[in-house]
Amino acid sequence: MNWDIFRAYDIRGVYPTDIDEEAYYRIAKAYTLLFHPKTVVVGRDARVSSAQLAESLISGFVDAGVDVIDIGGITTDMLYFAVGAYDYSGGIVVSASHNPKEYNGAKMVREKAAAISSDTGLFDIRDTLKAGKDKDVRSEKKGTVKEKDVLDDYLKHVLSFIDTSVIKPFTFVGNANFGYVCYPASALVKKLGLNLIPLNFVPDGTFPKGPPDPMLPENRIETERLVKSSGAAFGVAWDADADRCMFVDESGEFISGAYTTALLADILLAKEGSDNVIIFDPRVIWPALKVCEQRGARAIISKGGHAFMKERMRKENAIFAGEMSGHYYFRENFFADNGTIPFLLMLEHLSKTAQPLSEVMRPYTEGHFMSGELNYRVKDIQKVIAAVKQRFAKDGTEDFTDGYSLEASDWRFNIRPSNTEPLLRLNIEARQPGLVEKLTSEIEEIIKSEPK
Numbered sequence: 001m002n003w004d005i006f007r008a009y010d011i012r013g014v015y016p017t018d019i020d021e022e023a024y025y026r027i028a029k030a031y032t033l034l035f036h037p038k039t040v041v042v043g044r045d046a047r048v049s050s051a052q053l054a055e056s057l058i059s060g061f062v063d064a065g066v067d068v069i070d071i072g073g074i075t076t077d078m079l080y081f082a083v084g085a086y087d088y089s090g091g092i093v094v095s096a097s098h099n100p101k102e103y104n105g106a107k108m109v110r111e112k113a114a115a116i117s118s119d120t121g122l123f124d125i126r127d128t129l130k131a132g133k134d135k136d137v138r139s140e141k142k143g144t145v146k147e148k149d150v151l152d153d154y155l156k157h158v159l160s161f162i163d164t165s166v167i168k169p170f171t172f173v174g175n176a177n178f179g180y181v182c183y184p185a186s187a188l189v190k191k192l193g194l195n196l197i198p199l200n201f202v203p204d205g206t207f208p209k210g211p212p213d214p215m216l217p218e219n220r221i222e223t224e225r226l227v228k229s230s231g232a233a234f235g236v237a238w239d240a241d242a243d244r245c246m247f248v249d250e251s252g253e254f255i256s257g258a259y260t261t262a263l264l265a266d267i268l269l270a271k272e273g274s275d276n277v278i279i280f281d282p283r284v285i286w287p288a289l290k291v292c293e294q295r296g297a298r299a300i301i302s303k304g305g306h307a308f309m310k311e312r313m314r315k316e317n318a319i320f321a322g323e324m325s326g327h328y329y330f331r332e333n334f335f336a337d338n339g340t341i342p343f344l345l346m347l348e349h350l351s352k353t354a355q356p357l358s359e360v361m362r363p364y365t366e367g368h369f370m371s372g373e374l375n376y377r378v379k380d381i382q383k384v385i386a387a388v389k390q391r392f393a394k395d396g397t398e399d400f401t402d403g404y405s406l407e408a409s410d411w412r413f414n415i416r417p418s419n420t421e422p423l424l425r426l427n428i429e430a431r432q433p434g435l436v437e438k439l440t441s442e443i444e445e446i447i448k449s450e451p452k
Contacts, residue, residue, distance in 0.1 A: 001026075005105065006126040008419040009117045009307035012096050012105035015049045019104060021056040024094070027106065028060025029134040030125045035110055037089030039067040041082045043074040045095035045241045046179050046203040049104050054094045057106075058145060065139025070147045073180045073203070075242035076107060077338040081157055082150045084113040084334030098177075098213035098239040101206055107306070113334040114314070117307030155187055158340045161332070162348040164192060170347065171195040173235035173248070175223045177212035178204040181242035184340055192347070197230050199223060212240035215325060215373065220246075220254050228252035233350065234357045238339050243306070244326035245339040247346065249357040256372065258284035258429075260342065261322025262291045262364040267345055268320045268330075269295040279312055279321035279329075282401050283373065283414045283427040287364045288322065303402040305419050310335050324373065324427065369436050371428040376447050381417045381424050387446050388415055411435045413443070 001023045005013035011027070013019040031037070042058055044050035054070075061068050066089075071082055076093050083091040090110045096103035108116040108125075116122050128134055174189075174196050176182045182201045189196045199222065200209065213219055214237035227235040227248050235248035247255045258280075265278045265288055274296040280288045281304035292299035302312040302321070306329075309321045313335045321329040327337045346357075353360055378384050385404050396408035403416020403425075411430040418425055426443060430436045 009305045010107045015104040024056040025060040029137040030128040032064040041091035043071045043079040043093045047205040050094045062143040066143040080113040080336035095241040100211045115307035115310045168351040170233045173197045175199040175237035179240040181238045214246045224252040242339040257324040257326045259364045262287035277316045277318035281323045283324040369430045374426040376424045
């Protein structure tokens with residue numbers, strides 16, 4: 001087992017070199033030793049290796065005397081729902097999210113779908129395995145395994161976020177990126193009388209069109225083109241485990257998660273009142289900050305990553321949190337992220353406003369310029385960040401919530417290491433045209449000057 005598979009908020013590595021069946025068996029035992037669960041939920045994504053790895057995970061729990069609820073092939077947010085709604089002790093989904101096909105991994109939660117991160121037990125599991133303590137975990141009475149279909153209850157739950165009576169029969173493009181979101185999405189289309197133009201809608205764990213990540217600009221092209229050519233009202237794309245979703249407007253324009261966060265915050269504050277907390281990550285903050293200021297809501301900037309976001313949400317009892325990466329979290333969804341609820345809220349909002357999506361987004365995008373997430377492979381990420389800090393520290397207000405952020409009157413940037421890939425990520429926002437390009441050029445000069 002490669003110990004580097006233990007990341008800040010999940011497990012990810014190449015199968016079978018970094019992570020294999022034995023690793024999952026041992027992880028189940030370490031989870032049992034540390035958290036003492038009675039009943040855990042196990043689910044899996046569509047990856048080719050996920051079925052056998054889930055079997056190993058289940059075997060580990062059973063041998064440790066833990067009962068298992070096997071919910072089969074699901075979206076990650078369906079696992080969070082099952083743990084939270086049925087009050088189980090915890091759960092693990094076998095998934096590497098949007099990573100390429102050769103990867104696999106796991107996201108873990110405890111009771112009430114509380115995420116397990118590096119700060120709340122993930123590294124303890126790693127250290128337990130390193131010390132071989134999992135090998136002492138055994139039980140004379142083995143656990144049981146029950147299969148459970150959670151789809152119907154999951155659909156009732158997500159539909160509770162909207163008024164279904166107002167939904168209009170939109171035609172939209174849905175890109176499932178070959179994941180299991182095709183099942184809940186198809187059921188919702190039927191229930192709500194929608195017209196779906198499906199794209200990559202048959203589960204295929206070989207991901208024949210490359211990494212199932214709608215954040216990658218090259219992966220958006222297919223959805224954008226189909227929206228334009230079909231005359232659809234909008235497009236929605238999920239990543240492979242569907243805990244993230246992203247939108248394309250009627251003209252084929254991709255909508256950044258920073259703008260979607262602002263819109264969803266606005267929708268929820270209008271529904272639930274301004275006396276609420278909204279949380280977002282520090283990559284691009286001005287659109288969501290503007291909404292909170294206009295509504296009189298409290299805004300909090302938190303370190304990115306699903307485990308950190310959920311932990312802060314619980315602490316603040318926040319109604320909603322959003323990340324530029326397309327993760328959207330809801331208090332009434334066990335403080336967990338969900339890729340279907342934003343789609344439903346968007347449907348409801350478009351139905352009520354009777355405006356095209358481009359017009360709906362205009363208040364959040366107008367007068368705001370951004371780079372989008374720029375990724376760089378560098379030899380020493382921390383050295384580059386230190387060089388950027390040295391150059392810009394005198395120009396504005398510094399913030400170290402997640403990586404390094406600097407804010408001036410008309411521009412702002414965040415530069416940080418990725419938590420899931422060996423990349424340096426840069427995001428720039430500005431209030432005047434031309435500033436984003438100028439700053440990008442300056443920062444890239446610093447990045448290029450560092451040895452590769």
